[in-house]
Amino acid sequence: MSSDNHTVGLRDIARGVFRSLPEMFTVQKGVLNLLLAKPDRHASIGLLVEQHAARTPSHPALLFEDQSWTYAEFNAWSNRIASVLRAHGVKSGDAVAVLMENRPEALACITAIVKLGAVAGMINTNQRADVLTHSLNLTKARVVIVGDECLESLESTDCHPDKDKSRIYLWEGPGRALGGYRNLRAESKTASGANPPETQTIQLRQPCFYIFTSGTTGLPKASVMTHYRWLRGMAGLGQMVLRMRSEDVLYCCLPLYHNNALTVSWSSVLGAGATLALGRKFSATKFWSEIRRYDATAFCYIGELCRYLLNRPKTSRDLDHRVRVIVGNGLRPEIWDEFQTRFGIERISEFYGASESNLAFANGFDLSKTAGFCPLPFAIVEFDAEQEVPVRDGRGFMSKVAKGGVGLLITEVTDRTPFDGYTDKKASDAKLLRNVFKKNDCWFNSGDLVRDQGWRHIQFVDRVGDTFRWKGENVATTEVEGALNRFEGIEQAVVYGVQVPGTDGRAGMAALSVVGQKLDGLKLAQHLCAELPAYAVPLFLRLREVQEVTGTFKYRKVELKREGFDPTSVDEPLFVLADRERGYEVLNASLFERIKNGAVRL
Numbered sequence: 168m169s170s171d172n173h174t175v176g177l178r179d180i181a182r183g184v185f186r187s188l189p190e191m192f193t194v195q196k197g198v199l200n201l202l203l204a205k206p207d208r209h210a211s212i213g214l215l216v217e218q219h220a221a222r223t224p225s226h227p228a229l230l231f232e233d234q235s236w237t238y239a240e241f242n243a244w245s246n247r248i249a250s251v252l253r254a255h256g257v258k259s260g261d262a263v264a265v266l267m268e269n270r271p272e273a274l275a276c277i278t279a280i281v282k283l284g285a286v287a288g289m290i291n292t293n294q295r296a297d298v299l300t301h302s303l304n305l306t307k308a309r310v311v312i313v314g315d316e317c318l319e320s321l322e323s324t325d326c327h328p329d330k331d332k333s334r335i336y337l338w339e340g341p342g343r344a345l346g347g348y349r350n351l352r353a354e355s356k357t358a359s360g361a362n363p364p365e366t367q368t369i370q371l372r373q374p375c376f377y378i379f380t381s382g383t384t385g386l387p388k389a390s391v392m393t394h395y396r397w398l399r400g401m402a403g404l405g406q407m408v409l410r411m412r413s414e415d416v417l418y419c420c421l422p423l424y425h426n427n428a429l430t431v432s433w434s435s436v437l438g439a440g441a442t443l444a445l446g447r448k449f450s451a452t453k454f455w456s457e458i459r460r461y462d463a464t465a466f467c468y469i470g471e472l473c474r475y476l477l478n479r480p481k482t483s484r485d486l487d488h489r490v491r492v493i494v495g496n497g498l499r500p501e502i503w504d505e506f507q508t509r510f511g512i513e514r515i516s517e518f519y520g521a522s523e524s525n526l527a528f529a530n531g532f533d534l535s536k537t538a539g540f541c542p543l544p545f546a547i548v549e550f551d552a553e554q555e556v557p558v559r560d561g562r563g564f565m566s567k568v569a570k571g572g573v574g575l576l577i578t579e580v581t582d583r584t585p586f587d588g589y590t591d592k593k594a595s596d597a598k599l600l601r602n603v604f605k606k607n608d609c610w611f612n613s614g615d616l617v618r619d620q621g622w623r624h625i626q627f628v629d630r631v632g633d634t635f636r637w638k639g640e641n642v643a644t645t646e647v648e649g650a651l652n653r654f655e656g657i658e659q660a661v662v663y664g665v666q667v668p669g670t671d672g673r674a675g676m677a678a679l680s681v682v683g684q685k686l687d688g689l690k691l692a693q694h695l696c697a698e699l700p701a702y703a704v705p706l707f708l709r710l711r712e713v714q715e716v717t718g719t720f721k722y723r724k725v726e727l728k729r730e731g732f733d734p735t736s737v738d739e740p741l742f743v744l745a746d747r748e749r750g751y752e753v754l755n756a757s758l759f760e761r762i763k764n765g766a767v768r769l
Contacts, residue, residue: 173536174571175624183532190410197406197438204399206372206585211394212437213282213366216242219440226413230444230461231271238440241275243360248279250358251351255310255335259284259365262306262377265424266290266321267314269447272339273423274433276312276351281375281394282366288377289424291387292317293717298386300324305389305590306377308334312351315340371395377590378426378522388594390523391587397430400520400527405435408516408529408539409494411465413440418463420446420454421472426522431494432467449720451475458488466490470497471720473506478658486511494518500536500626501649507535519627523598525584525611528625540623544579546603546610547572547619553636553672557600557612565603568619573628573643576617577603577610586611616643633724635664635673638702642675647705650698654691656682659714661722662705665731669765675705678727680714688742689750696747706769707732708742708751734759745769 187194204210216238219228224239236244257263263280265287267273280287288306290299303311303326311334313321318338321327328336328347338348376392405411419432436443444461449472458466472495494516498506507515519538520527530539548565549558550573557565557575568574577600580586588595600610616634618626628634629643636642644662651660659680664673679686686708695704709732715723730737734756741754745767752758761767 173620175534175537175540175620175622177622179534180532180622183534186533187410187531193410193412193439194407197402197408200402200406200438201399204371204395204402206370206393206395208371209367209369210371210398211281211284211366211369211373212375212397213245213278213363213369215398215437216245216278216282217362217366219437223413223440226440227416227442229271229274230416230442232447234271236271241278242362244355245275245278245282246360246362247355247358248276248351249282249363250360251337251354252279252283252285252310253363253365254354254358255337255349257283257285257310259369259373260286261310262286262288262308264288264290264303264306264308264311266292266317267312267339267423268292268316269420269423269428269445270314271445272314272352274443274445276339277376277423277429281369282363284365284369284373286374286377288389289379289429291379291424292320292422294387295320296323300326301386302379302389305379305387307590310335310337312337312339313348318345369394371398374587376429378429379424380522388523389590390521391590392426392430392522393587396525396587397434400430401434401438403527404431404494404516404518404529405438408518408531409435409465409492411435411439411441411492415439415441415465416444416461416463417441417465417467418444418446418458418461419467420449420457421467421469422448426520427467427469427495431518435465435494449475451479455484455488458490462489464489465492465494468493468495468498469720470495470499471716473498474502474652474659477502477506477509481509485509492516496520496538497627499645499649499652501653503536519615519617519625521613521615523586523588524578524613525580525586526578534624536626537620537624538617538627539625541625542623543584544581546577546579547574547617547625548577548603550575550616550631552616552631552634552641555631563602564605565600570619570621573616573618573641575631576613576615576625578613580609580611633663635675637664637672637674640700640702642703647675647677647699647703650695651677651679651705653698654694656685658682661714661724661727663724663728665707665728667706667769668763670769674707674769675703676707676709676727676732677705678709678711678714680712681710686710686742686751688752692744692747692750704744704747706744707754709737710740710742732759743769 219238220242228238228241337351338344344350377389379387421428492514518529528539528541616628633644647662661678742751743754
């Protein structure tokens with residue numbers, strides 16, 4: 168399994184099973200919880216919190232900076248907030264929007280909401296103005312909880328007490344609330360801390376969260392997370408794969424409005440009765456000192472987070488921590504081994520799953536460079552990257568790729584694996600494929616291209632739309648980015664396709680962050696030509712000091728694609744590979760015009 172594009176064999180599976188034997192009790196617990204998870208069963212996130220508060224009341228539930236809460240304290244705190252919400256009319260099925268950055272109050276509010284059978288609408292704290300208004304309206308929330316740190320964002324919309332009398336606005340912060348806002352902190356101080364009776368009546372099928380897409384293309388959509396999917400994630404990922412113990416401390420600095428924090432991290436902690444150490448935000452310079460501060464034994468990542476940490480200078484304290492297992496997604500194959508070795512991570516529990524997806528993959532056998540396996544029904548089908556549609560045969564049906572092949576990942580929608588979709592029915596229907604392998608079957612379109620590694624394992628390759636076609640071949644941006652990131656001096660690479668006048672398809676272009684902003688165009692061209700097929704070598708480069716990312720570290724490519732390689736509209740250095748013998752050279756207005764009118768052929 169040394170290759171980035173490796174497949175999985177029986178020997179790999181056997182080794183993984185053998186390594187997991189010492190923790191088989193936790194694995195069995197996860198299997199049992201998966202089997203017991205029926206949509207009509209009375210169980211929920213809030214009930215799990217209450218059970219831990221009853222069984223281990225003095226065990227630490229939450230750490231934040233210099234503060235800590237036991238399970239009994241955290242449960243009572245969330246109960247008091249639930250009492251306030253009930254007094255303001257919140258009932259089962261209602262939505263409550265939460266606009267708050269990472270802090271303990273946010274998690275207590277979320278717990279209070281789901282204890283009532285209501286739905287926490289997790290608003291992206293980076294949103295402003297029209298986008299924020301759109302997201303708030305999608306939730307249909309009658310109550311909005313806003314942290315004092317997000318008041319300015321809310322005031323950029325018409326969704327605040329001065330202009331909107333249709334909602335109740337609860338303010339969470341120190342001191343007195345501004346006019347029109349109700350003071351949640353003050354009201355909850357004297358409220359009842361008893362477990363709300365509503366919690367006992369919640370069924371797993373009920374929604375618990377609205378998780379928003381990042382909005383990198385168009386306006387955000389709100390995907391529905393149910394208690395059922397959340398508890399299945401806890402069993403499958405937290406107990407069977409991560410195999411956490413009650414004495415573990417998991418550090419999470421990813422935003423709570425994202426599923427990696429709210430579902431993956433928190434469910435793994437609650438599944439073991441362990442401790443969550445909540446970080447206010449990610450900082451590459453402070454990350455390992457935070458890990459040591461909380462004596463963390465696990466953390467949750469997103470791929471780019473790992474790359475940021477790897478780009479930091481090596482220190483004598485790189486191995487000075489107790490982290491034994493990490494969980495997350497997007498760790499690129501080209502940095503997997505280096506990251507694991509440098510920081511001494513025993514196990515990397517990579518997984519694959521989307522907020523709206525009906526199933527997930529998890530690296531349960533401790534293999535390298537894989538998003539893991541899934542026992543539930545899925546398929547990887549042939550895909551036309553130019554038309555951006557799955558290929559259908561003469562009968563109208565799709566066909567699966569061979570082992571080692573790359574195709575579109577689709578997952579079957581059944582009663583056991585339902586598609587909860589978005590709050591917008593039209594958006595939900597657009598994600599479904601019908602008559603895939605037989606009449607009237609239904610499959611969820613993941614929108615992702617993956618590699619079939621065998622033994623029901625996959626490796627993420629690219630997002631549909633990111634893969635582009637050039638010279639009659641499909642180019643996966645992740646593989647080109649991997650080659651660029653292996654070149655000394657390149658800190659970050661973002662690859663995308665751009666249209667070139669008089670040509671078919673899209674040519675490769677890369678936005679690069681380079682140490683010192685100096686580029687050796689000839690050496691880079693030689694490196695890429697040696698590492699990649701000729702058609703995959705990017706023809707255009709753009710140097711930038713900082714890459715624009717979303718709150719969950721996804722690169723913003725829409726603007727980059729639109730701006731293209733026109734030096735009159737891009738105020739950053741541009742380069743072109745007009746001659747592979749000369750390497751990348753400066754792209755000025757004159758050369759741009761010659762490319763545009765066909766005098767220079769690429």
